[in-house]
Each structure stands twice: as C-alpha cells, then as structure tokens.
Amino acid sequence: MQTETLLSGLKAAGEATRLRLLALCAQSELTVTELVHILGQSQPRVSRHLKLLCDAGLLDRFPEGTWAFYRLAERGGCEELSRALAELISPDDPALARDLARLDEVKRARQERAAEYFRANAGQWNQIRSLYVPETDVEAALLRVFAGRTIGELVDIGTGTGRMLELFADRIGRGVGVDTSREMLAVARARLQDKNLGNAQVRHADMYNLPLASASADAVTVHQVLHFVAEPAGAIREAARILAPGGRLAVVDFAPHTLEALRDEHAHRRLGFTHEEVAGWCRDAGLIPAAPVDLAGEPLTVTIWAADAPKGTVQ
Ligand SMILES: C[S@@+](CC[C@H](N)C(=O)[O-])C[C@H]1O[C@@H](n2cnc3c(N)ncnc32)[C@H](O)[C@@H]1O
Structure with a gap:
C-alpha cells in the first residue's frame, strides 16, 4: 500500500463513530437508516461520516433507488486496511458490543419483513412449481x-x-x-x-x-x-x-x-x-x-x- 493512501485511510478512520461504522459494515451491508438506528446519532451526522469513509476508499456505497447500502470496500486499494481496522476492535469493547446488539435487532426486523413477503407470495410460486x-x-x-x-x-x-x-x-x-x-x-x-x-x-x-x-x-x-x-x-x-x-x-x-x-x-x-x-x-x-x-x-x-x-x- 502506498504511504499516502495508507495515511488518508488512517485519517478517515481516526474517529470514534467512523471506527464504529467500519466495525458495523464489516458485519453486514447496511443502509443509512439502519446505521442511524444502531448508532443513535442524527442522519446528517452519520451521512457525513459515511461520506468521509467512502471518499477514503474504506467503504463502498451501492445506491438502490432512494436507498443506499454501505459495506466494507472490496477493491480500490484500501480494502485490506478497512478489513484490518474493523478486525482490530475487540468484540468486548462496550461501544461495539452495544452496536452489535442493535445490529441484531435490525437483522431480526429485516428477516421478519422478508418472511412476511415470502408468506404473501409463496402460494403463487408453489402453484407454478407444481x-x-x-x-x-x-x-x-x-x-x-x-x-x-x-x-x-x-x-x-x-x-x-x-x-x-x-x-x-x-x-x-x-x-x-x-x-x-x-x-x-x-x-x-x-x-x-x-x-x-x-x-x-x-x-x-x-x-x-x-x-x-x-x-x-x-x-x-x-x-x-x-x-x-x-x-x-x-x-x-x-x-x-x-x-x-x-x-x-x-x-x-x-x-x-x-x-x-x-x-x-x-x-x-x-x-x-x-x-x-x-x-x-x-x-x-x-x-x-x-x-x-x-x-x-x-x-x-x-x-x-x-x-x-x-x-x-x-x-
Ligand atoms: C420468477 S423470478 C425468478 C427469480 C430467480 N431467478 C429464481 O429462479 O428463483 C424473476 C425475477 O426477474 C426479475 N426481473 C424482471 N425484470 C428484470 C430486469 N429487467 N432486470 C433485472 N431483474 C428483473 C424479477 O424482479 C424477479 O425477481
């Protein structure tokens, strides 16, 4: 990794909320709304942190209509750094443990919504499959x-x-x-x-x-x-x-x-x-x-x- 890229990556990650964002996005791809819910901070604030992480190449942003999903970068030169930083944070860290518990709530809610959609459509699919x-x-x-x-x-x-x-x-x-x-x-x-x-x-x-x-x-x-x-x-x-x-x-x-x-x-x-x-x-x-x-x-x-x-x- 080039020194300059490494430095700008470290600078972008060098803040408590941004480290938490990296740790969360290492677990799952998440929307701003989900991240706002997990972090308990305002949307503009979370969006600003996300933008800095994306600009530094530590996170990838995938727009999907009016939504956007964030996940750890997969290419571009900073992917190893973002993964390494996320892994360095101890799971016993109290702030991370709280974030992970809230992430679990978000995942459960997602699964319930998905299961509901499935239930509504399963009849149709089974009819064709038969x-x-x-x-x-x-x-x-x-x-x-x-x-x-x-x-x-x-x-x-x-x-x-x-x-x-x-x-x-x-x-x-x-x-x-x-x-x-x-x-x-x-x-x-x-x-x-x-x-x-x-x-x-x-x-x-x-x-x-x-x-x-x-x-x-x-x-x-x-x-x-x-x-x-x-x-x-x-x-x-x-x-x-x-x-x-x-x-x-x-x-x-x-x-x-x-x-x-x-x-x-x-x-x-x-x-x-x-x-x-x-x-x-x-x-x-x-x-x-x-x-x-x-x-x-x-x-x-x-x-x-x-x-x-x-x-x-x-x-
Ligand atoms: C019957 S489902 C098949 C899903 C899956 N391939 C399977 O076999 O379980 C057809 C899928 O094609 C998607 N689809 C339809 N038009 C599309 C398009 N222009 N681009 C991408 N996906 C499309 C639909 O949203 C739907 O999910």
Whole structure:
C-alpha cells in the first residue's frame, strides 16, 4: 500500500463513530437508516461520516433507488486496511458490543419483513412449481452444466430470492445477484445473511444495463426470468458482454407450452421458448451454444440452455 493512501485511510478512520461504522459494515451491508438506528446519532451526522469513509476508499456505497447500502470496500486499494481496522476492535469493547446488539435487532426486523413477503407470495410460486419437475432436479441438472469449471465470479441475473447464489455458494469465489425488485432483493439479502453466505451479495440493477465490467464473470445464470421480460435477446446480449473468455451462460426457462393462464395469473409474457430461439440469441451475442437439456414435466418442460464465450476473445 502506498504511504499516502495508507495515511488518508488512517485519517478517515481516526474517529470514534467512523471506527464504529467500519466495525458495523464489516458485519453486514447496511443502509443509512439502519446505521442511524444502531448508532443513535442524527442522519446528517452519520451521512457525513459515511461520506468521509467512502471518499477514503474504506467503504463502498451501492445506491438502490432512494436507498443506499454501505459495506466494507472490496477493491480500490484500501480494502485490506478497512478489513484490518474493523478486525482490530475487540468484540468486548462496550461501544461495539452495544452496536452489535442493535445490529441484531435490525437483522431480526429485516428477516421478519422478508418472511412476511415470502408468506404473501409463496402460494403463487408453489402453484407454478407444481406444474413441472421438482426444483431439486432442475438444480442438480444446472450444477451438472457447470461441473468441473472453476468459477471465480458468478452473476445471477433476475436473482429474485437469491436461490441461485445459495445453490452455487460453495462452488464459487464470489456471487452477485441482480434484480429490479426491491422486495425480492430484501428477501434475498435476509436469506443470504441467514445462511451466512458471506461470498454472495445482491444489487439493484436492470438486466439490460448491468453495472458490471465487461469480461468479468466466469458464470452467468438466468433462472426462470426470460419468460417475464420484453426483450430476452437484449438480456442475453448483456449477459454475453460480462462473460469472461471461456465463461459460461446458463439460461433456465420453459419449453414452448400452451398454459395461457400463466399470462393472466402470473404475468408471464412468453409461453416458453424453442431450443433454436434461445440458441440463436446466444449465437447473435457471440456465444457458442451447447446442446440444450430438457427436463420433461407435466404439463411444463424446463430447458437449460448453456452457451460459452469463445476462449481468448473479449466479448
Ligand atoms: C420468477 S423470478 C425468478 C427469480 C430467480 N431467478 C429464481 O429462479 O428463483 C424473476 C425475477 O426477474 C426479475 N426481473 C424482471 N425484470 C428484470 C430486469 N429487467 N432486470 C433485472 N431483474 C428483473 C424479477 O424482479 C424477479 O425477481
């Protein structure tokens, strides 16, 4: 680390509230409102401290609509310093112990909200799930599609409750789920936290315009998302953009079907896709499609389309 960066990082962290903020953000990603509740200080004051920590590269800020989440920086040169500082504070420190107890309250409240949302929607999801092969079969087949691959970075597009991140968590370096639904993201966050999946996170983002670098992901999953969206080809183009050379995209969706009710009752836009349709979008996006896998169910068949970014070429 350069002396200048180290000094500015230490200066930014050298204040009691800011050290507490670092320790808290090391535990969980948190909003300003949550941090205000935990610290018992005014919002402008907490926001000012957060800004100083972000400016020094010790914290990352992820805006999500009118909210913003803060967590320890992951890159940029100060990530080791912020982690080290947060770890140096003894858990027996009375101020930190109080903060952690309040953090627990915040987490519990989050989980209750998420569980409530789940309860309200579970009926709908179960109804659709009963129309095709057990989800465990789909997940096992999807894991096989990625068998033998080293996955540093996985991106799950339209992550919903974050199930794909959970499924792959012990096989990947890091997982990022993106979704446009704040409610879904709240459920996903609570679940990832509940299961202690520290290598996975979710972000509010649109699948057509991902806030992710080109050629950065080893694996991209799009699980039961495309039948809802207006422009599946655009979504695949954007997924191909972020795939690293040799990386693999897997799209999981329904084969063509005639259940119009899914449109009326569950907001489906497309009644499934043919093998060729999805493979064609993949080819147009510069990917090399593999043979699709069908999981025949009654009345819906689930298909897994895999496609690879050419090795040695940046999409
Ligand atoms: C049926 S859910 C599937 C969730 C998850 N992939 C799963 O299988 O459990 C479809 C998800 O796609 C998300 N979605 C729809 N349009 C999107 C867009 N333009 N960008 C990102 N996510 C989107 C929805 O909010 C929803 O969470």
